[in-house]
Amino acid sequence: MAVSCYWQIFVHSVTQSSTTPAISCVHVAPHVAEVSRITDADSRPGGSNSLGDGLAASTVLKDVHISARLLDDFLELARDNTNNDLETCGVLGAFLKEGTFYVTTLIIPKQESTSGSCQALNEEEIFAIQNEQSLFPVGWIHTHPSQSCFMSSIDLHTQYSYQVMVPEAVAIVMAPTDNSRSYGIFRISDPGGMSILSQCQEDGFHPHRELIDGSSIYESCSNVYINPNLRLEICDLR
Secondary structure, three states, X not given: OOOOOOHHHOOOOEEEEOOOOOEEEEEOOOOOOOOEEOOHHHHOOOOOOOOOOOOOOOOOOOEEEEEOOHHHXXXXXXXXXXXXXXXXXXXXXXEEEOOEEEEEEEEEOOEEXXXXXXXXXXXXXXXXXXXXXXXXXXXXXXXXXXXXXXXXXXXXXXXXXXXXXXXXXXXXXXXXXXOOOOEXXXXXXXXXXXXXXXXXXXXXXXXXXOOOOOOOOEEEOOOEEEEOOOOEEEEEOO
């Protein structure tokens, strides 16, 4: 397997790990900063990472912590594809401690991409890393290189496959060309949206029926926190 490392991503100390057959870059953050919840406003220009947003933490879903480096590092890894109007996807691996998921691993699988879709290949390599490190598949991240920040029908079906396994699973959409919303962290509404997706047998881009109460089939997450103290390992399998 070819070995390559994007060392320029990391501005702090980086070490190389040999725990996986592919290159594994590890960023260890200093334990000095405050954890903050991501809100819907945070993904818009000028948004704040303040905890004082009035949103109540979920009483059902476990909290999910992600590294403060994850979004920027992923965009850097996706830069070449983004410049060529191709999507890039990655898988989020987390460990569970005292009722909270901590995303410590970003896996970039081999993949086939178009301007509107991205398909992971050789998924057994992803599973091998997750099993080796006892990680939960708590969602995925992908780019919309020339589209706005939203969840397409294809995205929804991908998210459904994660959320069936782990209810806390999230879908992070990075839209670097969207001036109104550069990223979003979404989940399918439950039970409404999950019920619709469970009954949908279509593939490709297609419409989904609306919920009876008029609510959206997916929603922004309120249980996700930016954690500047969280270690992040990136496994690039491409």
